[in-house]
Amino acid sequence: MENNDILIRLRYALDIKNKEMVEIFKLGGIEISKEDVLKLLTKSKDHFDNEYEDDIEDDDNQIKCNNKTLEAFLNGLITFKRGPQEPKPGQPVAPPSTSGSTESVNNMLLKKVKIALTLTSEDMIDILEEARVAITKSELSAILRKEGHRNYKECGDKFARNFLKGLAIKYRG
Structure with a gap:
């Protein structure tokens, strides 16, 4: 399953508005515009039957969501839903983890x-x-x-x- 498809399904399931999507990405450490969010939420040609392929615009209007972007969104979603995590006394403030795993x-x-x-x-x-x-x-x-x-x-x-x-x-x- 493509990362764009995951974003589309998660957005629908949790009823997240475009403005909230921008905020969630920002909380995850990525600055993204409302227009770019709409491009991330566009389905690619791969999702449609080949007989309708000529009727679909090229993927110029789509931004591919890579793993780093998806992870930033999910980290932002955690912060959006639960609030920022307060550091424990004596613990250094760590940046959000973007694991390269x-x-x-x-x-x-x-x-x-x-x-x-x-x-x-x-x-x-x-x-x-x-x-x-x-x-x-x-x-x-x-x-x-x-x-x-x-x-x-x-x-x-x-x-x-x-x-x-x-x-x-x-x-x-």
Whole structure:
């Protein structure tokens, strides 16, 4: 699943307005205009059937969302939903982490949305059940683990898509 598609689905599921998208990106450390947000939220030709390909404009109106941009958005979403984190006494102020890890985008999505919306494992299982996906707590735990852990499991596109679908059902009705 493309990062642009993740942004589109997450925006719909959480009913985030364009102005809020700009603010969330800013909280994540990226300055972006409202026009650029609209370009990020444009679907590419790959999403449409080939028979309609001639009717669709070129991808000049689309900005590809890379992993760094998506991570900045998700970090901003955490700050937007939960407020800025207060540093503990004696702890130096650390900049938001932009990990250069090879962690799956889908795993990162699930972890950061879980934090942003203060979801428990049971909440996430309920959200997935809304999308008709059955998962055990231990399977979910494997997806939420740090990459490199012996029980780490990579999250597939279909699973991430169903999680976003379940979020939309839960938050949009």
